[in-house]
Amino acid sequence: MPHRIGKPVLGLVFFSMALLFVSDYAVAWPSKRISDITYVNPSTPGFDTERHQLDVYQPSRKSTEKRPVVVFIHGGSWNSGSKNIYWFVGRRLAKQGVVAVIINYRLAPNVEVPAMADDAARAVQWTQQHIADYGGDPDRIFVMGHSAGAGLAALLATDNTYFSRLGVAANPIKGAILDDPAGLDMYDYLKKMAYPNDEQYLIPFGKNPDVWRAVSPMYHVSKASPPMLLFVGGRTYPSIASSSEQFRQKLVELGVQHEFTLIPGKKHIPMVLQLFWKHNVIYQKLLKLVGTTR
Template sequence: MHTLFFRALPAALALLLLLVGAAEYAEARPSRRTADIAYVPATDSAYHPERHRLDVYAPKAAGSRPYPVVVFIHGGNWNSGSKNLYSFIGRRLAKQGVVAVVINYRLAPQVQVPQMADDCARAVIWTATHIREYGGDPDRIFVMGHSAGAGLAALLTADNRLFQRRGLVPNPIRGAILNDPAGLDMYDYLQKKQYTGDAQYLTSFGRQPAGWREVSALYHITTTTPPYLLFVGGETYPSISSSSARFRQKLIELGHKPFYQVLPGKKHIPMVLQLYWARNVIYRELLQFVEAGSPAVRP
């Protein structure tokens, strides 16, 4: 994951996303946003008034049937990031016939990755329970994420225990869209510690190898795991490209046929910034994956 890169990521990405958000604000937006919904009750001992919030972006026009739903999980090295930076993704999805749920979750050092994954699972459970109120289809819930958020999305899709612990069986997720995912195999990554400063990740992942394995999606995928779309930047970081390739290979060995595309010339941050444009390849594949969108936004 390259320590120097991730130290610079939060500030650089935040600035770029704020600029994108300013441009988005100036456009006409045929979508309806409901902001800052609490997905954990305030009476819960774990409740955080900022991090346990989500925004719903729904198409303004009523559909002939409920819209598919995509829950977006932001990245940020497991210690930074905010749903507020990704309104452009919510708007773009809603414009293309998808109800988008963009979430916050607690971050390190206050919590570690198991608690982050539990937060994300609770956001998905809220979605399954309430999304009909916003025009969404609870039987067509997908998760999507970039970087650390994609690693969490992969884990939610593969590890059914995250939902079983909260009393929800079966797993409500129908598939995942992974955008330059980080953390697919932290068990391997943290055992090797190839890069200077990799010890910083022990704050988020703890010091026990068994714990690293527990939160690595690679070790939870089975023959019945829902399908994945994987997009990897052609110029992303070696740890992301190599773990994504291993993840794909494991899926193939289990009998899956994952969609996997390397986007030439793309570095890590541009992989998420490209989602500002409705016609980029990720949206084109996503819309077919969730069976959404109008012909006007397809090639």
């Protein structure tokens, strides 16, 4: 379905697992993984034992200075995906001097997108409160995501209300790295219903246009928004290409510091698979943004 803004990640799962077995034998990972940390108080209504967990990846090399932190939010059409698939992102970031936090969040049909964004904000809040214990700098937290996860990352970076509701005085996000983002303007997308099977997105987004607009970063970005890196595949879905270009134009109009990179020939899923290789352009530009010294 060439016009879908998301895609099941089953192929990515098998690819990732194959690389895991091969690479564990071939590479001595210079990082430490702390798995399955609960970031929401279990007494919180709606607590989910599996989905309210995150993993932290620390560089093994000691540093006298706190390291920059990247919180990665996975994609999966808002109804699938897991932090366990994206171990390679955590490993690669840690190998390059970044403390990485790879999160789970609740998914449709159990919750809708506003609750997913709340979960991601709670994960960032946990990071701000605890990442110093893992060598990270709580004053240098960046969010990153692919597909639906990139849309959530953009939403947290542009809409401060997710943090103010948690009692966080100021948005702690210092920048966003958006990899082939989906959901930048679901208000426009769902009003048009231009592609086959678009009704499926009414499950995670509901049927209220006010909600579609509220969870669309396009309507929250402002002059005060943090710096952003926006990467789009040259062969991605038309809806992602179109909304990303409109988002870029808005960043330009508002004077938000950003860099837009079109990666020729890349389809939607390969846009995240390339993160297995540490020398790809996304990591190159990310390291400059976060200011790591490795």
